[in-house]
Amino acid sequence: MADVLKSDVVVVGGGLVGLSLGHALASAGIETAVVDREAPAVAANDAYDGRAFAIAYGSRRVLEGLGLWQEMGPHAAAILDIRVTDGPSTLFLHYDHREVGDEPLGHIVESRFVRRALLGRLPDRPRLKLIAPESVTRLERGRSGVVAHLAKGRRIEARLAVAADGRNSPIRRAAGIGAMEWGYAQTAIVCTVALNRPHESVAHERFLPAGPFALLPLPGDFASIVWAERSEVAPTMLALDDVEFSATMTRRFGEALGPLRVVGRRWAYPLGLLIAERFTADRLALVGDAAHAIHPLAGQGLNLAIRDVAALAEVIVDSKRLGLDIGAADVLDRYASWRHLDTLALLAVTDGLNRLFSNDVGPVRLIRDLGLAAVNRLPALKRLFMHHAMGTVGDLPRLARGEAL
Numbered sequence: 001m002a003d004v005l006k007s008d009v010v011v012v013g014g015g016l017v018g019l020s021l022g023h024a025l026a027s028a029g030i031e032t033a034v035v036d037r038e039a040p041a042v043a044a045n046d047a048y049d050g051r052a053f054a055i056a057y058g059s060r061r062v063l064e065g066l067g068l069w070q071e072m073g074p075h076a077a078a079i080l081d082i083r084v085t086d087g088p089s090t091l092f093l094h095y096d097h098r099e100v101g102d103e104p105l106g107h108i109v110e111s112r113f114v115r116r117a118l119l120g121r122l123p124d125r126p127r128l129k130l131i132a133p134e135s136v137t138r139l140e141r142g143r144s145g146v147v148a149h150l151a152k153g154r155r156i157e158a159r160l161a162v163a164a165d166g167r168n169s170p171i172r173r174a175a176g177i178g179a180m181e182w183g184y185a186q187t188a189i190v191c192t193v194a195l196n197r198p199h200e201s202v203a204h205e206r207f208l209p210a211g212p213f214a215l216l217p218l219p220g221d222f223a224s225i226v227w228a229e230r231s232e233v234a235p236t237m238l239a240l241d242d243v244e245f246s247a248t249m250t251r252r253f254g255e256a257l258g259p260l261r262v263v264g265r266r267w268a269y270p271l272g273l274l275i276a277e278r279f280t281a282d283r284l285a286l287v288g289d290a291a292h293a294i295h296p297l298a299g300q301g302l303n304l305a306i307r308d309v310a311a312l313a314e315v316i317v318d319s320k321r322l323g324l325d326i327g328a329a330d331v332l333d334r335y336a337s338w339r340h341l342d343t344l345a346l347l348a349v350t351d352g353l354n355r356l357f358s359n360d361v362g363p364v365r366l367i368r369d370l371g372l373a374a375v376n377r378l379p380a381l382k383r384l385f386m387h388h389a390m391g392t393v394g395d396l397p398r399l400a401r402g403e404a405l
Contacts, residue, residue: 003154005129007033008326009316010148010158012136012171014038016053016111017288017305018164019118019130023066024313026128028405030320033156035148036132040119051111051190051267052216052224054079054203054299057103058391059306062399067124071117077217078104080201082389084372086357086365087208091373099379100386106299108203108216108224131156139171141283145327160327161284162312167274169290175281181274181293184354186211187234188296189227191266192218193249196258199223205297206253207357211271212297213252222263225249226296228271228358238266271295273351279339280332285312292343295350303391304346310397311338317405342394 009025011018014036022034055063055076063069082095082105097105122130131150139161140147148156163171172179199217206213211228218224227249229237240248242262249260274293279286288305315335319326356368375382387393391400399405 005033005131005154005156007031007129007156007158008320009033009160009162010035010146010156011162011164012139012148013164013166013169013288013290014130014132015164015166015288016114016118016302017309018162020063020066020068020306021162021164021287021309021313022128022130023068023118023121023125024309024399024405025316026125027066028313028317028320029127030316030326031127033129033131033158035134035136035150035156036130037135039133040122040130052108052192052218053111053114053302054106054108054216056106056300056303056389056391058396058400059303060107061402062306062310062397065399065402065405068117068121071120072109072113073107075113075219076107076109077199077219078201079106079108079203079217080104082203082205084205085207086369086372087206087360089365089369089372091369091376093372093376093382095382095386095389097386100383100390104201105203105386105390108218110218110224136171139174139284141175141281146283158327159283159325160316160332163284163286163290164288165290167289167293169286171284172276172286172290175284177281177286178277179274180277181272183270183272184211184228184295185231186228186271186354186358187231188269188271189225189229189234189237189266190269191225192263193223193225193246193260194263195221195223195260197221197256199257204253204256208252209358209360211354211358214297214299215253215257216299223257223260225260226299227252228295228297228354231270234268238268273347275343275347279336279343282329283327285332285335287312291339292347294347295354297350297354298389300346300350300389304343307342307391307397307400308339310399311335313405314397314399338395 084093138149204215287308
């Protein structure tokens with residue numbers, strides 16, 4: 001490779017969000033370079049890292065539009081129903097996909113299959129260059145473009161840089177963009193379990209005093225567990241042997257699907273909230289965790305990031321087609337204003353629900369249980385909530401509406 005690579009856009013971070021953006025831009029003729037620290041061979045292996053993503057219906061349409069869902073779909077499990085319960089209460093909220101149409105509410109797919117699809121389509125994207133393993137040591141942002149200096153001595157010249165380098169984004173920090181953040185004193189314990197009874201494509205969200213416990217259907221009689229536990233208790237849970245750990249999970253969730261049996265390793269991820277003070281700076285846009293991180297209840301983190309990708313790609317592509325400067329301030333302002341409200345709304349909802357349900361105060365528990373039951377009996381309100389969960393409301397990008405970029 002030459003010492004200098006010229007591109008329209010340089011994306012720092014080649015994870016799920018950064019590579020998805022690369023595919024979106026390259027599919028529309030935008031020369032895009034994605035820089036990632038991890039070698040593609042490592043990212044493409046079959047090792048399960050504990051994560052399984054909830055892909056909402058709207059996000060599936062984005063992935064379909066980019067030609068990526070065709071590789072992920074065979075490994076995904078449909079969510080036809082969602083059942084929300086509050087501890088031992090007999091009151092509940094039930095979402096049935098038939099109330100809003102014929103399509104599933106979403107799908108659950110392991111992260112390894114998402115990565116495999118993103119990497120597998122690279123040969124079909126001549127305008128997308130993945131530079132890995134490599135890292136950006138310095139990003140210069142000037143009036144007319146950016147220069148990304150790489151650790152191995154090369155550099156990339158582009159009109160626009162995008163930070164997709166995670167929650168602790170060095171690019172965001174170097175740009176002087178602050179962030180509001182706090183921890184939840186909760187740790188997400190993530191694993192796969194084998195079920196004694198079929199899950200019947202039902203996703204369960206069970207609120208417990210320590211935090212929500214989600215059971216998400218996987219292909220076959222398996223499910224992904226996302227168990228939010230108090231951070232001081234999580235190490236004790238993780239230290240249990242498989243038999244004790246499985247029994248503890250079953251007590252938390254209940255016997256609706258029979259005894260749960262852990263399969264393979266367990267992972268732990270600290271939980272917290274983050275939102276950047278702004279989503280853009282001169283010649284720079286933030287996407288995904290570099291811009292925001294939310295609580296995993298309702299499984300909306302990746303869906304929020306996919307909407308970032310679809311919106312930013314649309315703004316860039318439209319500007320390019322009009323012959324405009326894709327890194328100009330007014331172009332980036334369109335992206336920032338478009339994504340800010342959606343992000344704040346979802347952040348507020350997930351944070352508020354976690355705080356409301358992660359306690360065992362009697363009067364509060366009664367009010368929230370009555371609230372679940374009330375929503376369950378109000379079809380119009382329930383359908384609205386279901387459309388929100390599916391990612392099909394609001395000012396959606398073309399890809400999320402099932403239209404071409």
